[in-house]
Each structure stands twice: as structure tokens, then as C-alpha cells.
Amino acid sequence: MIVCSCLAITDEDIEQALVEILSLPDAPLPTPGIVYRHLRKKMVCCGCSPLAVSTIYDKIDQLAEKGVVCPYAGATAQGRLLKCASDTPAQKLIEHAPVVRRRRRKPAIEAV
Numbered sequence: 307m308i309v310c311s312c313l314a315i316t317d318e319d320i321e322q323a324l325v326e327i328l329s330l331p332d333a334p335l336p337t338p339g340i341v342y343r344h345l346r347k348k349m350v351c352c353g354c355s356p357l358a359v360s361t362i363y364d365k366i367d368q369l370a371e372k373g374v375v376c377p378y379a380g381a382t383a384q385g386r387l388l389k390c391a392s393d394t395p396a397q398k399l400i401e402h403a404p405v406v407r408r409r410r411r412k413p414a415i416e417a418v
Contacts, residue, residue, distance in 0.1 A: 309358055309361050310342075310349075310358065313349075313350065315347060315358075320341055323336075323341045324336055324375070325374055325375065326344065328369070329375070338355055338358040341362060342358075
């Protein structure tokens with residue numbers, strides 16, 4: 307799934323970056339800025355931020371379930387993010403994952 311269409315960042319890119327980031331000793335809090343910087347990208351319009359945050363959360367949980375990253379590291383990162391975002395507009399973005407709308411494909415018009 308494409309998370310950022312400006313920079314063509316996919317959820318697989320985010321997952322790989324999270325594996326590398328969370329494997330570091332003293333891993334930084336995996337915010338969208340940290341993840342994008344790790345991918346050597348810079349946010350352009352920031353419209354993808356809510357989806358990036360929810361994707362980061364989902365991927366941390368999935369990686370912890372698979373045993374790829376320490377569940378404690380994932381829980382610690384999420385707890386630190388919630389603590390930093392408390393009483394800010396960012397908290398609403400974290401608590402309410404964005405709705406991903408899928409477009410219906412239009413039937414192909416046959417040439418006569």
C-alpha cells in the first residue's frame with residue numbers, strides 16, 4: 307500500500323525502516339519524521355502524516371507479534387509517543403486512525 311504518494315513510500319518501506327530503527331540500541335521514537343529521515347526522504351506536503359502514524363503503529367504491532375522486534379520496544383515507543391502527544395492535536399490523530407477509502411474501479415469502456 308502506498309502511504310506517501312509524493313515520495314512513493316509504501317508500507318513495506320516503513321516496515322523495513324522500523325526493523326532497522328527499532329534494532330538500534332537506544333532506538334529513537336519512530337515518528338514519521340524519524341522514519342522518513344531513515345529512508346532519506348523529506349516530507350513534502352505532510353498530507354500523509356495521519357496515515358504514516360497509523361501505519362507505523364500497525365507495523366510495530368505486527369513486527370512484535372512476528373517476533374522481529376522486541377514487544378517491549380514497540381510498547382515503549384508507542385507509550386513515549388502518546389506521552390509526548392498528550393493534550394495536543396496530534397493526540398487525536400493517534401487515537402483515531404484515518405479512514406482509508408478505496409476507489410471502485412470503473413468498468414472499462416469497450417471501443418466499438
